[in-house]
Amino acid sequence: MPYSYRPHHFEDFDIGQEFQSVGRTVTESDFVMHSAFSGDWTELHTNRHYAEDSMFEGRVxxxxxxxxLATGFVYRCGFLERTVVAFLGMNYMNIPGPVKMEDTISLAMEVIEKKEFSSRDDAGLVVIDTTMTNQDDEVVFEGDMKFMVKTRD
Structure with missing residues (x-):
């Protein structure tokens, strides 16, 4: 699957088209910044000693x-740069496994739906199925992301 850093308009997407992100290691800073921004300081995420006694045997x-993190990978790939109008939601989202501190994760993406809008001619719907895995190829996130993407002028 090729890395893509070229913006794609609605017309540039094809059903079955695949994209692959680079890898990224999850750090202590990521945990702290998310907790600070969201206000979620749950001990499973922020207390090493508490989390060591959990079913995960450490912070997740x-x-x-x-x-x-998954949405960040989509945008980092660049194919929606300056062409995305809106994130429209998801039909499904699963988190079948934990992301742990120091995991290196990446995201595989596939275009599964493309549809013109009847209400507008300047954008269309692109649905991208995603699967995020860790360094051991364990799935830690999956879901489809719906985007409104600009058409060419």
Whole structure:
């Protein structure tokens, strides 16, 4: 799957088209910044000693943080740069495994739907199915993301 840092308009997307992000290691700073921004200081995410006694045997990322990391990968790939109008939601989202401190994660993406809007001619719907894995190829996030993407002028 090719890395893509070229903005794509609605017309540039094809069903079955795939993208792959680079990897990224999750750090202490990520945990702290997410807790500070969200106000979620749950001990499972912020207290090493408490989390060591949990079923995860250590601190894990917040579920919303895992989703935010996935959206960050989509935007980092660049194909929506200056062409995305809006994030329209998701039909499904699963977090089947935890993201742990020092995990290196990446995101595989596939265009699964593309549809013109009947209400406007300056943008269309692009749905991208995503799967985020860690360094051991364990799935830690999956879901489809719906975007309104500009058409060419």
């Amino acid at each position: 990322a917040h579920g919303p943080m895992t989703f935010i």
